[in-house]
Amino acid sequence: MPETTLDRATLFDKLTAAKTASLALGTATTGQKDAALGTIAAGIRSSARDILEANELDLANGRENGLSTGLVDRLTLNETRLDALADAVLQISALTDPVGQAVRGSALPNGVRITQVRVPFGVVGAIYEARPNVTVDIAALALKSGNAVVLRGGSAAINTNRVLVEVIQAALAEAGLPADSVQTIDEFGREGATELMKARGLVDVLIPRGSAELISTVVMESTVPVIETGAGVVHIVIDETAREDWAVDIVHNSKVQRPSVCNSVETLLVHAAAAERLLPPVAARLVESGVTIHADERSRALLPFAVPAVEEDWSTEHMSLDVSVKIVDDLDEAIDHIRRYSTQHTESIITNDLANAERFLAEVDSAVVMVNASTRFSDGGEFGFGAEVGISTQKLHARGPMGLPELTSTKWIVRGSGQTRR
């Protein structure tokens, strides 16, 4: 993709238009927003030919530029995937609207009533990589929560995203909501993304989704507040008292069910007193499913077929059928290891010891901490939130799986009858 000289005035106009649109969107009713989401879903289906043509162009460019098979797959749309995208929009319209929800409230001694209610952020910025489905997902989630959205997708999907945003804007206009509520700034290239990160005052929050590198760049450079959706170097501790069937099933499910996602397990820490009993059956079940085990020296004595673990393995998010294994002397060593290497996403312990379970839950400082459950449950859909905004690994505002309420701020409504302060 050629990087054009940045046309700052046009970019600023787009951000300002999004801000203006957000004012109308912020007071739109749930009915209006749901109607618009219905129109968007219909628009995606009726414009399938245009969208797929644009996607074909991106795919041809991608193949020419030597895009990897994985990236080509993520970029590819077809009739089935478009249908799924439209369905996802309808599912989002079926979720509870968080805007206007009262969070808490009370009457002050002088009769003044105060209520904290959910309000949209205003303008949400999203920076992500070459997955056109994110374009539609984020736009629909933002709309449902009353936010305008400025999208910066990967340059590899530029044509697909442009047509998708055109379809969404046309649907918004048809439904009587401001078309400017959804904007793409893909045409401004990398410099446009940098400007977006500095657009404090026009953009209220920025959500990066994608590689650890992308997220880290946004976190370091942005002056707009960021919700970080981070990588997952996820741990499972197999405690001395772990049940064998649970250890085998939970570890297998956590690694194999979908290895390419952030809540799949990357490192097993096995209590020395349980290693001989549990490591061979746990490993056997993994190996059956094609998992490569990277084992420390002590565990290699029990798993001669494993490859030797290197220091780098402990901080690696494999995202593949690979898992690192280490034998630890006790729970202290396990917790210390997690403190050192975890990305504070999700950790689970398999144990029958109540004191150890409670200690693990209290002392491990991750967004999601579990006892005797698969790490794959660390997910907005599984938690019953209905849609995937992302999983926050920061501590401010949102932590762990994010639902629609996490796309809102609040304000305090104060109703008096002439009261003054003494």
Added chain:
Amino acid sequence: MPETTLDRATLFDKLTAAKTASLALGTATTGQKDAALGTIAAGIRSSARDILEANELDLANGRENGLSTGLVDRLTLNETRLDALADAVLQISALTDPVGQAVRGSALPNGVRITQVRVPFGVVGAIYEARPNVTVDIAALALKSGNAVVLRGGSAAINTNRVLVEVIQAALAEAGLPADSVQTIDEFGREGATELMKARGLVDVLIPRGSAELISTVVMESTVPVIETGAGVVHIVIDETAREDWAVDIVHNSKVQRPSVCNSVETLLVHAAAAERLLPPVAARLVESGVTIHADERSRALLPFAVPAVEEDWSTEHMSLDVSVKIVDDLDEAIDHIRRYSTQHTESIITNDLANAERFLAEVDSAVVMVNASTRFSDGGEFGFGAEVGISTQKLHARGPMGLPELTSTKWIVRGSGQTRR
């Protein structure tokens, strides 16, 4: 104050010590924390002589360096003020401990139980100006919410703050909590503050308190997530149907009761149809209390004694007995003016028109929006939170008056019995 060459290793050691202390503090019981706060209050009283001696040194340096009368007053401690500080610590110990509170929870269809609970951030950084009471307040609030704290106060209070932190650390040790939980980095000067802003991974959240300039520097430079406590260019709209007695009382209270704070009113927007009826009595009451009125041309026709308002007045936080006044044609113009000039802190409308009241509450995008009440109620103490962490003017994490829960993050606790994901 001489700026020393930065000793990065020592600074890093202090931040690391705070992080380590935060692990123990995060699992301390409410009883342990309250006992420590009691010991701190007693320590402040029993060490009064040392504290006041150090304060006398700062005051002497301040007078030599030509510190303004206002700053000298803020810097000054005496027996009475020290007693009030110790009392404030005891009041904080009496607040409800937010740590461990369950925010929400449910059982998933497969029997897995999930609970979102409040946990401390870990390490809170505070950057503020020459007010030694903030040192004690923030330390006590952080402790009660289970957070370690790294303090960077104004250099003018360096001796007072050093002794206060010594007193607090001794009390912590006496109460069996890690003394390293409270650290000062004043001795590292401005460069230390800059390092604090970049200490991502060691410091979990940074709270700047002080001038608009200080806050803006922290917001722009920090890579640690920030909770912005901003300035208040606060507006009151006097609508066509406003009751005269409410307009007179509320405006007077909002301006005069404590003009130097962020929730005092700075600009009045008066509906043209009510100006002749309401502006003269509202202004007369203000002038009686020594308020200078900066009036636009139209309102000067009704208030010949007013000084002419200049463009700069509309964006000025006077923090003094000054108020800007403008006549607007309708509510639209009032809301447009607020959108342009407000810092989104607090705005109030005085009206008897229900539709206008609801429109104002819905369309004005500020942390606190009011009908028929004094803007001085925009305060954590008035809201019943019991202590003043600050008033957030950002939309992420906390908005408006902040209580102890706003000094916490959350984590998800997941309890299973062998469940795996399908």
